[in-house]
Amino acid sequence: MNADPAPLLEITNLVKNFPIQRGLLKRTVGHVKAVDGVSCNVAAGETFGLVGESGCGKSTTARLVLRLMEPSSGTIRFDGEDISAGTHVDTKALRKKLQIVFQDPYASLNPRMTVRQIIAEPMVVQGVPKDEANARVDDLLVTCGLAREHGARYPHEFSGGQRQRVGVARALANKPKLIFLDEPVSALDVSIQAQIVNLLDDLQDQMGLTYVFIAHDLSVVSHISDRIAVMYLGKIMESGTKDEVFGAPAHPYTKALLSAVPLPDPRAERARKRERIVLQGDIPSAADVPSGCRFRTRCWKATELCANEEPALIDRGGGHPVACHFPEQ
Amino acid sequence: MAAVNEPLLQVKDLRTYFHTEAGVVKAVDGVSFDVRAGEVVGIVGESGSGKSVTAMTILGLLPVPPAKIESGQILWKGKDLLTTSEKDLRKIRGGQIAMIFQDPMSSLNPVYTIGNQIEEMISTHQDLSRSQTKERAVEMLALVGIPKPRDRVNDYPHQFSGGMRQRAMIAMALACEPELLICDEPTTALDVTVQAQVLEVIESSAKQLGAAILLITHDLGVVAGMTDRVMVMYGGQIVEKAHVDDLYYSPRMPYTWGLLGSIPRVDDSAGRRLTPIPGAPPIMSRPPAGCRFSPRCVFAVPGKCDAAVPELVAVHDAGEDHEARCVRLGEPGFADNASVFVGGLA
Numbered sequence: 001m002n003a004d005p006a007p008l009l010e011i012t013n014l015v016k017n018f019p020i021q022r023g024l025l026k027r028t029v030g031h032v033k034a035v036d037g038v039s040c041n042v043a044a045g046e047t048f049g050l051v052g053e054s055g056c057g058k059s060t061t062a063r064l065v066l067r068l069m070e071p072s073s074g075t076i077r078f079d080g081e082d083i084s085a086g087t088h089v090d091t092k093a094l095r096k097k098l099q100i101v102f103q104d105p106y107a108s109l110n111p112r113m114t115v116r117q118i119i120a121e122p123m124v125v126q127g128v129p130k131d132e133a134n135a136r137v138d139d140l141l142v143t144c145g146l147a148r149e150h151g152a153r154y155p156h157e158f159s160g161g162q163r164q165r166v167g168v169a170r171a172l173a174n175k176p177k178l179i180f181l182d183e184p185v186s187a188l189d190v191s192i193q194a195q196i197v198n199l200l201d202d203l204q205d206q207m208g209l210t211y212v213f214i215a216h217d218l219s220v221v222s223h224i225s226d227r228i229a230v231m232y233l234g235k236i237m238e239s240g241t242k243d244e245v246f247g248a249p250a251h252p253y254t255k256a257l258l259s260a261v262p263l264p265d266p267r268a269e270r271a272r273k274r275e276r277i278v279l280q281g282d283i284p285s286a287a288d289v290p291s292g293c294r295f296r297t298r299c300w301k302a303t304e305l306c307a308n309e310e311p312a313l314i315d316r317g318g319g320h321p322v323a324c325h326f327p328e329q
Numbered sequence: 330m331a332a333v334n335e336p337l338l339q340v341k342d343l344r345t346y347f348h349t350e351a352g353v354v355k356a357v358d359g360v361s362f363d364v365r366a367g368e369v370v371g372i373v374g375e376s377g378s379g380k381s382v383t384a385m386t387i388l389g390l391l392p393v394p395p396a397k398i399e400s401g402q403i404l405w406k407g408k409d410l411l412t413t414s415e416k417d418l419r420k421i422r423g424g425q426i427a428m429i430f431q432d433p434m435s436s437l438n439p440v441y442t443i444g445n446q447i448e449e450m451i452s453t454h455q456d457l458s459r460s461q462t463k464e465r466a467v468e469m470l471a472l473v474g475i476p477k478p479r480d481r482v483n484d485y486p487h488q489f490s491g492g493m494r495q496r497a498m499i500a501m502a503l504a505c506e507p508e509l510l511i512c513d514e515p516t517t518a519l520d521v522t523v524q525a526q527v528l529e530v531i532e533s534s535a536k537q538l539g540a541a542i543l544l545i546t547h548d549l550g551v552v553a554g555m556t557d558r559v560m561v562m563y564g565g566q567i568v569e570k571a572h573v574d575d576l577y578y579s580p581r582m583p584y585t586w587g588l589l590g591s592i593p594r595v596d597d598s599a600g601r602r603l604t605p606i607p608g609a610p611p612i613m614s615r616p617p618a619g620c621r622f623s624p625r626c627v628f629a630v631p632g633k634c635d636a637a638v639p640e641l642v643a644v645h646d647a648g649e650d651h652e653a654r655c656v657r658l659g660e661p662g663f664a665d666n667a668s669v670f671v672g673g674l675a
Contacts, residue, residue: 053520159609189375190547194591194605201602216520219550223593223603246595260525261595262550266573268596269554278529279522282490 006080007041008178008210009065014038014074015085016060020287032287034060036234038074039313042178047204047211049225049242051218051257053283057234058214062180066100067091079177096126099171103183105163109155115141115166116151122173133173140169143206145199161192168199178210185220197224218261222246230254233286233294236313240320250318250327253295293325301326335407336363337509337541338387338426343401345379345386348394352614356382358565360401361641364509369532369542371552371573373588374562377610380545383562384511388428389418424454427502429531431514433494437486443470444482447501454505469500472537473530492523496530503534510535511543516551528555549592553577558650561585564611564621567641568654575648581664582653584622590670604670620656628657628666 015038017031035057042048050058063069065076071085079097083089099122102108109118116137123133138148144165155163164184171179181200185193197220203209215221221228222242229239230253238251249255259277263269279298284290292310296302305325313323345357357379364370372380385391387403389410403410405421413421430436438446447466451457457465463482470478473496486494495515502510512531516524532555535542546552552559552573559576561569561584569582580586587606608625611617617624619635626634633656641654646664657663 053522161609189610190549191375191587191591191606192609194593194603195607197593198603198605218521219593219595222595223597256522258595260521262524262528262548262554263594263596264549264553264577264589264592265594266553266577269550273554276525276529278525280526282492282523283520 008044008079009042009212010075010077011041011061011065012039012075014061014064014076015072016057016064016069017072030287032285033234033289034286035064035071036286036289038231038234038236040229040236040239042210042212044177044210045208046226047213047224049221049228050212050214050231051216051221051228052231053216053257055233055283055286056231057286058231059182061231062100062182062212062214066098066180067094068100092125095122095176096174097177098180099174099176099178100180100182101164101167101171101184104187105160105167106155106187108167109163111155113154114151115146115153115155115158118155118166119151119169119173122170126174128174136173137169140172143172143203144169145195159192160188161195164188164196165199168196168203172203172207175207176209178212180212180214182214183216184213186215186217193220200224218246218257230257233283233289235294235323237295237324238320238322239313244318244320248318250316250320250322250329251295251324252299252301252326252328255328256298293323295324336365337406338364338543339402339404340383340387341402341404343383343386343403344399345382345391346397346399348397349614354613355565355616356396356613357386358616360562360565360567362560362567362570364541364543366508367539367541368558369535369544369556371544371546371556371559372562373546373549373552373559375547375610377613378562379565379613380562381513384428384513384543384545387511388422388426389415420454423450423507424505425507426509426511427505427507428511428513429495429498429502429515431517433491433498433518434486436498437494439486442483442485443489443497447482447497447504450501450504465504466500469504470497472503472534473497473500474526475500491519492526495519495523495527499527499530499534503538503540506538507540509541509543511545513545514547515544517546517548524551549588561588564616565613566621566638566654567652568622569652570641571651571653572648575651579647579664580667581644581647581651581658582622582655583626583628583666585653586667586670587625620654627669628663630657633657 014035016035017033019028020030022029038061052058064071067089073085075084119137119140120133141148146165185196213224225242227241228245229236232253238245238254256277256279281298284297290297292308293306296306311323311325313321315321316327341361343357343360347354347356360383374380444466448462451462451465467478467482475481475496516527556573559573560567563584569585590604606625611621619637620639623629623634639654639656641652644651644653
């Protein structure tokens with residue numbers, strides 16, 4: 001897919017460091033490397049899944065691209081435009097085309113605004129005439145599985161699933177090209193989760209949307225994504241199509257992640273249990289990233305080479321890029 | 330000691346209601362089940378289904394009021410915990426029945442060391458010298474796989490990572506060799522690789538000590554891998570109860586079908602479309618008439634399903650001990666409707 005002449009979103013070497021400040025003079029004593037050189041492309045119309053455990057930098061990546069945070073360095077090209085670190089970015093114009101749905105449907109909707117006001121607000125900001133905006137809110141409510149009458153209500157009158165529908169409707173208001181979905185279903189119950197996943201599927205089919213789906217739940221990511229990147233401690237460890245990454249994982253971390261996911265299938269679970277890879281230890285701190293390969297402290301294959309040399313994210317014969325000196329075959 | 334075949338724990342027709350300004354919330358409404366020695370029983374359900382309140386009621390940990398236990402019995406080796414004095418209950422709780430909560434950070438006291446907290450548990454229930462108590466705490470940390478337990482026993486909770494805190498909770502819960510370990514969403518706050526570690530620790534250490542487990546979770550994957558028997562709760566009631574394989578491979582209650590149809594599988598490369606349950610769970614201060622699930626059930630028959638709450642009855646053409654709560658259960662061919670939701674599963 002890298003051969004695609006013009007991916008919608010092109011991220012190269014994206015870095016975000018948060019300074020750690022100590023003492024009265026707020027001396028900088030170190031950096032938390034939240035995103036530490038992420039490169040990936042997202043093609044128009046696809047769903048790109050970004051998975052990883054908490055603290056791996058997947059949400060920060062989304063916030064950097066949306067310019068909710070200023071990247072430390074790296075280049076980002078979106079829809080033919082350079083929005084790299086250090087460039088002046090017209091965020092108003094950018095967010096017309098680039099939107100986000102947040103994880104917590106309770107915290108991401110203003111409790112003092114009606115649902116109609118919430119969904120209309122992005123259009124108000126972009127200067128859409130009032131009656132046009134109103135008509136679009138009516139459409140969006142229905143498209144997202146709510147009723148027109150719901151527009152007059154306040155967020156607290158809705159359940160979590162319905163609120164997340166409002167969040168999706170708001171993201172769609174200005175007909176964006178790409179939507180970041182940052183853990184959009186992880187706060188929801190299983191039966192409601194499936195409703196939202198199907199809604200996102202349908203919207204993509206109808207409107208030709210491009211998604212970047214960020215989640216820690218591998219089952220949901222695998223269900224919705226066309227291509228997947230696995231992140232660990234601020235870096236992508238492996239990326240490729242869903243079948244490549246989840247069907248034939250080459251990085252030991254991807255293998256361990258997949259092996260750790262419990263399947264809703266008792267017989268399969270009993271069989272898997274015997275060969276389950278249980279990683280030792282915890283994810284190291286992003287303020288103190290291990291030398292060489294950052295996964296080596298938990299990897300059962302690690303050698304001296306892994307401690308000395310950081311493996312690049314390149315195709316090592318498996319057909320898709322993997323950042324490991326000793327990829328699985 | 331209880332007779333050999335008598336269950337360790339018997340919950341009979343338990344009803345825990347909350348009296349609130351908004352009305353009476355029937356959080357647990359007629360729940361009955363057994364846990365036998367050494368077995369692993371799961372309770373699955375979505376938020377608000379009453380699974381945690383059931384656990385809290387068993388341990389007598391609910392604030393009364395607003396909670397009120399309206400009826401029922403909780404027999405622990407034949408003795409009703411609901412009529413047991415607080416003093417005797419304190420001996421059972423922690424000593425014979427222990428619990429692991431969801432959030433290890435808020436269940437540990439931040440101003441005491443991990444060792445102090447495990448030792449407190451041991452000294453409450455067992456008559457050991459101080460050095461023996463300390464030794465036991467170190468042993469327990471080793472059992473749950475904390476590296477360098479002799480050093481780490483003097484650490485404070487904030488010096489432990491999330492997974493290690495949950496291991497410390499497990500160490501504390503198992504320190505007095507309980508016969509029953511109640512785990513309420515033990516891994517929900519943890520990452521998937523850490524979840525795998527913690528589940529393994531719970532399973533292997535409980536097995537080593539011969540403790541039974543009551544596992545409460547919303548995660549159908551976790552239940553599939555660990556339990557012998559499973560109960561599905563909805564709206565304060567058990568709606569289906571079966572051996573784990575029967576529940577997953579021949580579920581009988583439409584809510585169970587919906588749950589199984591709602592979960593994506595990581596090993597499903599075909600991208601089967603999910604079949605979610607329409608609507609939202611009931612608001613328990615105003616439960617729907619009749620079957621609690623009927624307003625969301627695509628198979629509901631008006632006048633029948635909303636007339637009266639169906640009983641939890643044995644499914645006769647199914648596996649042993651399989652019970653379900655649905656008025657249409659006995660209809661010929663009704664079970665085939667499961668394929669609408671879980672066609673690709675079995």
